[in-house]
Amino acid sequence: MKFAHPSEKTFSEHLDLFDIEWIYEPVSFPLEWGSGSIKKMFTPDFYLPTLNLFVEITTMNQNLITKKRKKLKMARKLYPNLNFKLFNEEDFYNILSKNNSEIIQETIAS
Template sequence: MPTKVKPPPAVTFAHPSEAEIARLLDFYGVRWEYEPRQFPLEWAEDGRPTKHFTPDFYLPDFDLYIEITTLKSSLANRKNRKLRRLRELYPDIQIKLLNARDVEALFTKYGRRGEEMNATKAEK
């Protein structure tokens, strides 16, 4: 009797752009994990972490974390500060920051939006 593969649990994304990136990664067969790890960035005097950074995606085949941000400069600046701190504390961690323009450029380059990718996969 064939073994059934259990599908992964449904993922609830914090932002629609994250769902679009996940669909793009799925379409191209890139394995990903959503928010798999928190990196402590600051600690209280008792050693307890007080500030963390949780990248949106981890691509295990590339050992690469990806963080998605919006174009709001206040949010982008805050994430950039956290990314700089993460790189100081964890220099061996590879991470890329994608802003809304980067995300749109990916979809423009690959010629697909999330809905089109799902339709194409369903046709196969």
Template sequence: MKFAHRSEQEFARLLDFYDIKWLYEPVSFDICWDHKGNPTSKFTPDFYLPEYNLFIEITTMNQKLVTKKNRKIKRLSELYPEVKCKIYYRRDYEHLLFKYNISLDDSGHEILP
């Protein structure tokens, strides 16, 4: 499977290790429309965990892009209150790497112990 970012690939490996079923970018939610009702902006969470009815968004980007993504997630919760979406920021992701003893080099590739 082709992931948009290495962090998503590592997160998928962690889910697989714990035998947690997941889907990658299974749905896009319309979050903004033009005056004719055509969607102009969508939000596509990275993962869906069907057993938990939970979407996961991994963001390890710079702060400017994180702010934009936070706005999209806020809009998602306003429009679709029944949709549960958890965001993992860079610090959360780094904590997972540390907790599960996964080391990455500067380019995001795993370094084996």
């Protein structure tokens, strides 16, 4: 599979390691409309079906984090029945030290 960024490939490998089912960029969500067309879309990097969770991966680039947080905020407002989470580098490395059940419990709780 071809990923947009190496961090996505690494994340998918760790999901596999923990035996967490994932789908890469399964759907795009319209966030902004104008003049009869969609002006802004959000395509989460992953969907984790067993957690019913859409995940967006980000690097530690503050500008990128800010943009992605804004998109997630819009998505949560427009699609309140869906679960979205932003994983940054720190979150990602914290996953490596936990087992599958702890990840599931923490993800559902947050």
